[in-house]
Amino acid sequence: MDIAMPKLEWDESFSTGVPAMDEDDKRIFAYINELGDLMMGKADRNKFTKTVFSLLNFTLRHMVAEEAMLIKSGYPMMDEHAEDHKRYLNEAKNLYVKYLAGDSDSRILSAELIGVFTELLQEHIVKVDKPCGEFLARHYPEIMPHGGEGEPSWG
Numbered sequence: 001m002d003i004a005m006p007k008l009e010w011d012e013s014f015s016t017g018v019p020a021m022d023e024d025d026k027r028i029f030a031y032i033n034e035l036g037d038l039m040m041g042k043a044d045r046n047k048f049t050k051t052v053f054s055l056l057n058f059t060l061r062h063m064v065a066e067e068a069m070l071i072k073s074g075y076p077m078m079d080e081h082a083e084d085h086k087r088y089l090n091e092a093k094n095l096y097v098k099y100l101a102g103d104s105d106s107r108i109l110s111a112e113l114i115g116v117f118t119e120l121l122q123e124h125i126v127k128v129d130k131p132c133g134e135f136l137a138r139h140y141p142e143i144m145p146h147g148g149e150g151e152p153s154w155g
């Protein structure tokens, strides 16, 4: 019997109003869903670790790009925001290290990462990134597709 993980779906309730941020978030959703699929199937260790590494790598890149945009825009609560990013990343990294050390397996790591990233998507995006999107739209219009002179820049 084929058992599938329930999929996390991006919808407008996650939208920050900044297309570059939303596109990155959609990719994070996709990685999490991929992990869920891998967890249920019989993926080999290589494919699994590659997906986990891509997820961590992409999330780090996204957070760095987001922080850079916020700094450029003069966002006032940068420290709190960066601290929140660091907390999620460290948590995910520690779980990955535990797996690499042989202290968990792919099912455990998948479930743990799905937990961490579901919280990131539901708590951080909705409560922290969304207000930033509004700030960026007002103070850094170049980042919006039609808000300024330049092309949207990101990362």
Ligand SMILES: [Fe+2]
Pocket (backbone or CB within 6 Å): 066, 081, 085, 124, 128, 129
């Ligand atoms: Fe953020």
Ligand SMILES: [Fe+2]
Pocket (backbone or CB within 6 Å): 021, 062, 063, 066, 125, 129
């Ligand atoms: Fe973000």
